[in-house]
Amino acid sequence: MTVMAAHDPLHRGTHLLDTFLGLELPDGYRAELIEGEIHVSPPPxxxxxxxxxxxxxxxxxxxxxxxxxxxxxxxxxxxxxxxxxxxxxxxxxxxxxxxxxxxxxxxxxxxxxxxxxxxxxxxxxxxxxxxxxxxxxxxxxxxxxxxxxxxxxxxxxxxxxxxxxxxxxxxxxxxxxxxxxxxxxxxx
Missing domain, CATH: 3.90.1570.10 (tt1808, chain A)
Structure with missing residues (x-):
């Protein structure tokens, strides 16, 4: 699941990274920041x-x-x-x-x-x-x-x-x- 697409300049750089690093996820979930998008995966x-x-x-x-x-x-x-x-x-x-x-x-x-x-x-x-x-x-x-x-x-x-x-x-x-x-x- 993609949480946030970062295709406009306002969501790139520090703001996007801060949002990503500040995510609070349920146990077992993991988030990755890949090519300007935050992806959240459920437990395997x-x-x-x-x-x-x-x-x-x-x-x-x-x-x-x-x-x-x-x-x-x-x-x-x-x-x-x-x-x-x-x-x-x-x-x-x-x-x-x-x-x-x-x-x-x-x-x-x-x-x-x-x-x-x-x-x-x-x-x-x-x-x-x-x-x-x-x-x-x-x-x-x-x-x-x-x-x-x-x-x-x-x-x-x-x-x-x-x-x-x-x-x-x-x-x-x-x-x-x-x-x-x-x-x-x-x-x-």
């Missing part, structure tokens, strides 16, 4: 959370580099966008989350993960562009409607150079610092 359904858990469990168990993760970390991206990925992974040794503000810069983030819900087009296009512009090395997109998993890699301006898509059930090779094949069989 159980299938969404199950898929998130399965990705986290595999990364924790199999990653070559020990990873810290968050499902609530706000990222301040290129162009002032405020986004909360479903999962944000950082190398544990970086201690990047420690002392970080509510909205942290993405420097040092190893991978973000999005699991589609009501608006898959935003995850597939807008967020992919913003993550690439911000230099996040890996973007993993689980599309529940298509039953596919896509790994975007090598950010290059407005898009990633690398794209690897499989149907749920097929493995996805995650490069360093993860260096293991993510098993998607249990995503079915």
């Amino acid at each position: 359904d159980g299938d969404h959370e199950d898929l998130v858990y399965r990705v986290i469990a595999q990364v924790v168990a199999n990653s070559a580099t020990r990873m810290a993760f968050s499902g609530n970390k706000g990222l301040l991206l290129a162009e002032g966008d405020h986004v909360i990925p479903d999962i944000t992974f950082v190398p544990h040794a970086s201690r990047l989350f420690r002392g970080a503000p509510s909205w942290m810069e993405p420097d040092g983030v190893a991978m973000v993960v999005e699991v589609t819900s009501g608006r898959p087009d935003r995850d597939e296009t807008v967020k992919r562009r913003l993550y690439s512009l911000s230099g996040i090395p890996l973007y993993l997109l689980a599309d529940r409607g298509r039953s596919t998993l896509t790994l975007h890699s090598v950010p290059a301006g407005e898009d990633y150079k690398g794209r690897f898509t499989v149907a749920f059930g097929e493995p996805v090779p995650l490069p360093e610092p993860f260096a293991f094949d993510l098993d998607t069989a249990e995503f079915l």
Whole structure:
């Protein structure tokens, strides 16, 4: 749900940011400021959370580099966008989350993960562009409607150079610092 469109100059800049940062939402809801619009999402359904858990469990168990993760970390991206990925992974040794503000810069983030819900087009296009512009090395997109998993890699301006898509059930090779094949069989 879009709370406020900011297409006129009066709603841009500081006023829009102040409105966004001052939002009071019911428990479980999250708000993002993307391309001048405030988007509010309800709590995710159980299938969404199950898929998130399965990705986290595999990364924790199999990653070559020990990873810290968050499902609530706000990222301040290129162009002032405020986004909360479903999962944000950082190398544990970086201690990047420690002392970080509510909205942290993405420097040092190893991978973000999005699991589609009501608006898959935003995850597939807008967020992919913003993550690439911000230099996040890996973007993993689980599309529940298509039953596919896509790994975007090598950010290059407005898009990633690398794209690897499989149907749920097929493995996805995650490069360093993860260096293991993510098993998607249990995503079915």
